[in-house]
Amino acid sequence: VDENTPPETLKSRTLEAVAEYIKDGRARRIVVMTGAGISTSAGIPDFRSPDTGLYANLARLDLPYAEAVFDIGYFRKNPLPFYTLAQELYPGNYRPTITHSFINLLHQKGLLLKLFTQNIDCLEREASVPGDKIVEAHGSFARQSCIECKTPYPQDLMKKAIAEKTVPTCIQETCDGLVKPEIVFFGEQLPADFFENRSLPSEADLCIVMGTSLSVHPFASLPMMCSQGTPRVLINSEQVGDMGSRADDVLLIQDCDAGVRSLAKACGWLEELEGLWAQT
Ligand code: APR
Numbered sequence: 001v002d003e004n005t006p007p008e009t010l011k012s013r014t015l016e017a018v019a020e021y022i023k024d025g026r027a028r029r030i031v032v033m034t035g036a037g038i039s040t041s042a043g044i045p046d047f048r049s050p051d052t053g054l055y056a057n058l059a060r061l062d063l064p065y066a067e068a069v070f071d072i073g074y075f076r077k078n079p080l081p082f083y084t085l086a087q088e089l090y091p092g093n094y095r096p097t098i099t100h101s102f103i104n105l106l107h108q109k110g111l112l113l114k115l116f117t118q119n120i121d122c123l124e125r126e127a128s129v130p131g132d133k134i135v136e137a138h139g140s141f142a143r144q145s146c147i148e149c150k151t152p153y154p155q156d157l158m159k160k161a162i163a164e165k166t167v168p169t170c171i172q173e174t175c176d177g178l179v180k181p182e183i184v185f186f187g188e189q190l191p192a193d194f195f196e197n198r199s200l201p202s203e204a205d206l207c208i209v210m211g212t213s214l215s216v217h218p219f220a221s222l223p224m225m226c227s228q229g230t231p232r233v234l235i236n237s238e239q240v241g242d243m244g245s246r247a248d249d250v251l252l253i254q255d256c257d258a259g260v261r262s263l264a265k266a267c268g269w270l271e272e273l274e275g276l277w278a279q280t
Helices: 015-023 066-070 072-077 080-089 098-108 155-164 192-197 219-225 256-267 270-278
Strands: 030-034 112-117 134-136 139-146 179-183 206-210 232-236 249-253
Touching: 015 206, 015 249, 015 256, 030 098, 030 219, 066 072, 066 080, 080 155, 098 112, 098 256, 098 270, 112 192, 134 139, 134 192, 139 155, 155 179, 206 256, 232 256, 249 256, 256 270
Parallel strands: 030 112, 030 206, 112 134, 206 232, 232 249
Antiparallel strands: 139 179
16 A cells, blocks of 8 residues: 555544544553664664664673574583573563553553564563553463473572573472573463454554564564554654555654653643652
């Protein structure tokens, strides 16, 4: 579709038209899909941004290739690069961004059907988005277990290992397996929660994609699950995936914190949003 094709559901392919659609009460079930770009302003690097991204800065770990740090096969052979990185990524040292608070605001207004996130920083929870509204598609640091016998590993021992940059091994006497946070590594299955909810975007009446390159499947296929006629809004520094290919796609190619502030302002929610964020 080219930009001359008129949208079906929105008046135009603009932020104002999206705000009008929301204010008219036509967006009751919003799905949000996010990636590392919504946490960069919290101080957590994303993965693929050219200079600041994690993958451009892992040279010091002398990996065969950047994504090896999250590869289960490589981890089995050499878990140290991951545990070196884990200390920097471990939740607890970062504050949610206003983008996280915007998602909580949608929930507070009863408009959030589901948030699908690829992030492992747990900032959505810290921004008070309820756990049952979040699908952590790539897992998180919330739990850890032995990669061989799956025995759970105590949180306090994990925190100690992360702080000391030591590699924790299984608590079972008979097993010497490596312990790994339940983050989905390349080569591992996504959690059941993802597959149980992956068709939900087809029930949404608005989809908002923020801060992701949509380069990792199966997560990247989620926006395509939206029905025709469901407006899909991209708030991202660059155009990604198939966003923009449909008549009702709205592309806000900009910083996500600025984008959510503009959308909140257009909806008459900016003060409420700033207030929510101030409480994080
Ligand atoms: N505002 C808007 N967009 C931003 C911002 C920002 N402040 N910062 C970064 N971005 C954009 C980048 O331009 C890029 O398109 O966010 C996207 C981040 O993409 P990635 O770094 O690839 O992160 P993500 O999409 O979450 O990666 C997916 O890859 O390595 C795996 O499992 C890992 O979950 C991760 C997955």
